Amino acid sequence: MTSFPRNRWWVAGFSWELSSTPLARCLLGQHLVLFRTASGEVAALEDRCCHKELPLSMGTLEAAGLRCGYHGLLFDTQGRCIEVPGQQDVPARAKVRAFPLRERDQILWIWIGDTRDAQPEDEPPAYAFHADPRYRFGGGSFHYDAPWQLIHDNLMDLSHLGYVHLKTIGGNPAVHMNASLSVTGDTQHVKVVRLMPASAPPPTYTAAWPFTGLIDRWQEVDFRVSHVLVWTGGMDTGSGSLDDPARGGFHMRGFHGVTPETEHSAHYFWTVATNPHPDRKDVTQLVVDQTAATFEEDKVVIEAQWRNQQRFPGRAQIYLSIDAGPARARRMISALTAEPTPTVAV
Ligand code: FES
Ligand SMILES: [Fe+2]
Known part of the structure; x- marks a missing residue:
């Protein structure tokens, strides 16, 4: 098992x-x-x-x-x-x-289930953005020669965008590293919110949306055990509130199903849904293609990271403030997979 x-x-x-x-x-x-x-x-x-x-x-x-x-x-x-x-x-x-x-x-x-006879008591979650008329989506999948939780680490800390994804959704590394960060959660969820007001729009954003200057940018990562919902986007600076769930601008709604294959390999099933601007209706495929290119970059990094962890087995890592989200997700999974404490009769 x-x-x-x-x-x-x-x-x-x-x-x-x-x-x-x-x-x-x-x-x-x-x-x-x-x-x-x-x-x-x-x-x-x-x-x-x-x-x-x-x-x-x-x-x-x-x-x-x-x-x-x-x-x-x-x-x-x-x-x-x-x-x-x-x-x-x-x-x-x-x-x-x-x-x-x-x-x-x-x-x-x-x-x-954990036994042959175990059966579900509920239905799987709905995912509204695949059927929302405001959005168009596309997606694909990757096979990873790396443990599934390395993908979580990557998704839960989007500060890497400024170093790994400069060609697409990245942007200025300093802006990413200095984004305001909040991490909250419970036993089944972890939420990471990063806000980058008044920042320069990265290449995918300017290709998809007619931004004219700086943008107020958000990244909201909603982690569950089996999948991660990543809502990112930007709007012209000052044109709305980053607290408003119905805010305007350019939106990317990412669905990320991360399913272990073995202890050391994983499947990564993803889609991205976007809201095409009225003047750029044909932009969906561009956003999907650039997202796929972005995730290829993640795969290169994560598989190389795993190979190196095997070359240097058992070595300690250091902990930084950007690791708060990934660490919380890992604690949640550890709690769910911990062996129950045996009851000792006295
Ligand atoms: S029917 Fe003989 S192996 Fe399947
Ligand atoms: Fe990435």
């Missing part, structure tokens, strides 16, 4: 990834096959046929389910074998483990 928080919904991918072929994906150490039947139902099964153990992801999709690519056993979305070619009887034990998989706002959510 791996040390990830279980009994919760995790991001398994996006709706558009399930097409006419099954998708093999390892999530929280579970080797899975994800698929959509020809009748439209989505499912996640253990990627192992219960007959001779071929990966079910090598099979083919039918209206009723997934047919194994070796001897043709047909499995439904609950993992039950419903047909054995060449014999009438389906053995009672002919079934594979199924995991609850839901599709909501084009995000695929999988529920992974």
Whole structure:
């Protein structure tokens, strides 16, 4: 068993990834096959046929389910074998483990419990910006050869923009390092807010929005165990309040599903939604492309960081004020994965 928080919904991918072929994906150490039947139902099964153990992801999709690519056993979305070619009887034990998989706002959510019988008591979260008529969005995914929490560290401390993302959403490093910072939270959330009033708009912002001078810039990072919501943007300086949730200007709403694959690798599923300016209606693809380029830069840094941590194992890091958000997120995950203290009878 791996040390990830279980009994919760995790991001398994996006709706558009399930097409006419099954998708093999390892999530929280579970080797899975994800698929959509020809009748439209989505499912996640253990990627192992219960007959001779071929990966079910090598099979083919039918209206009723997934047919194994070796001897043709047909499995439904609950993992039950419903047909054995060449014999009438389906053995009672002919079934594979199924995991609850839901599709909501084009995000695929999988529920992974700590026992085979554990089942969700709630539905996965909604994500309004994929359906909000004011916004357009696009996205993609990255596979990381690095532990999942290094991605959290990166998202929870956006001061790195001024050094890593100068070509897109960066800007002046000094402005980033001196942004006002607030970190709040509870047992399931951490929120980091960084404000940069009267700063120069970075390249992506000027390409997407007709800013004429300095802008009041915000970054609000809302961390949950399975995903991180990042709301960034800017408006002409003095044109509104940075406390106003309905403020104007240019907005980027980031969805970041960070799902461990193994202890040392992860999936990063992201989208960015933006509100096109009336004079620049075609800007969505530019924002999506520049966001993808930005996240490529993060991947280069984070994977190099992980390789170096392996070259210098067990070495201590120093702590800076910019680390308040990442540290709080790490404490939250540690509390959720801590072994319960054994009760000692006296
Ligand atoms: S291995 Fe799947 S049907 Fe034989
Ligand atoms: Fe980044």
